[in-house]
Amino acid sequence: MTDQNLAAASPLPLGDPALLAALADAALKAGAVILRIRKEGIGTRYKADESPVTAADLAAEEILRAELARILPGVPVIAEEAVSQGRGETPAETFLLVDPLDGTREFVGASGEFTVNIALVTAGTPSLGVIYAPAVGKLYAGGSFASGEARAFRAARAAGVPSAPESWEPIRCRPIPDHGLVAVASRSHLDPDTQELLASLDIAERISCGSALKFGLVAEGRADIYPRLSTVCEWDVGAGHALVRAAGGSVRRPDGNPLPYGRTEAEYRVPAFIAYGAQG
Incomplete structure (x- = not known):
């Protein structure tokens, strides 16, 4: 294995900002798969709770599980489709939450308002989060880091391209007004x-x-x-x-x-x- 491959296989520290970028890269890869399947044909079926699931949900979850196993080996992944099939892992002090295609109804209905969601939960609280909307090329990412900082970002990104965090735009919530x-x-x-x-x-x-x-x-x-x-x-x-x-x-x-x-x-x-x- 080359030094480059060794680095790619090594887990990133949980409080490292590079981990947020790695999670964003995983979401962008899943987004590319979703858009390809959307173009080829959705293939919808319904789960036991009558919610829709498509080939894109399943393919995106498969690639996300592989990417997350590489980025954070050994960290449990609680993913929607695996849980619905009775294959969910057991949460630990640190675990990942994955929705491979949030807004399946919007996806089936040809809306662009569907996303790939990845969260890292530590000590019962989501510490890192990535939301990527591949159809509109919008990426959100944010979290709390070992330095004590908490930062949130947005970026315009086409599916499958590198996340390039150096060009992400910082964002903040606005103060809630007293009225209006x-x-x-x-x-x-x-x-x-x-x-x-x-x-x-x-x-x-x-x-x-x-x-x-x-x-x-x-x-x-x-x-x-x-x-x-x-x-x-x-x-x-x-x-x-x-x-x-x-x-x-x-x-x-x-x-x-x-x-x-x-x-x-x-x-x-x-x-x-x-x-x-x-x-x-």
């Missing part, structure tokens, strides 16, 4: 409880968006709040949680308590959450 909030909500899963909450707030503008891109809008200061009061799974939330947290915001349960992760007994289900911009 900008809210972002799901395009496909807007439940009655979330609608009721939004109706109770002083909302100046409401944005509808698919997939984890909603977290990106909060992280870059375009929106102040993103509530979801219906059930999702940890892999839907983890990457966005890390991103918003790194940008100066927070993601919590509606009662204000921390959002838990690694809950195998709950089948990784998250009953509800609210993502907030920067609060005083």
Whole structure:
């Protein structure tokens, strides 16, 4: 094995900013596979819970699992399709959450609002997160590092190209105003409880968006709040949680308590959450 290959096979320290770039590279590779399959033909079927799954979900998860095994060997990977097939790994103190294609309904419906989500969870909290929307070429990445810094970024990247973190643009949540909030909500899963909450707030503008891109809008200061009061799974939330947290915001349960992760007994289900911009 060459020195270059040895370096590629060596795990990166968890607090190293280079790890965030490596996770972004993995997402970009998965994005290229997703777009290729999208062009060739989607091939949709339905899981036991009647949610759609496509050949792109399965192929993207396969390449992500291979990439993550190379980047962080030995770290458990909790990935959506593996869990749905009964092949999920057991979480540890540190583990990875993967949604290979978040927003499958948007993908099937020919929208560009679908993403690849990768989160690194350490001590129960998402510490690094990557969200990549291959159809629109938008990358978000953020996390907390060993230096004590927390940073969040966005970049325009075509699927399959190197992540090139030296050119990423830093982003921050904006301070939440006292009135006239900008809210972002799901395009496909807007439940009655979330609608009721939004109706109770002083909302100046409401944005509808698919997939984890909603977290990106909060992280870059375009929106102040993103509530979801219906059930999702940890892999839907983890990457966005890390991103918003790194940008100066927070993601919590509606009662204000921390959002838990690694809950195998709950089948990784998250009953509800609210993502907030920067609060005083």
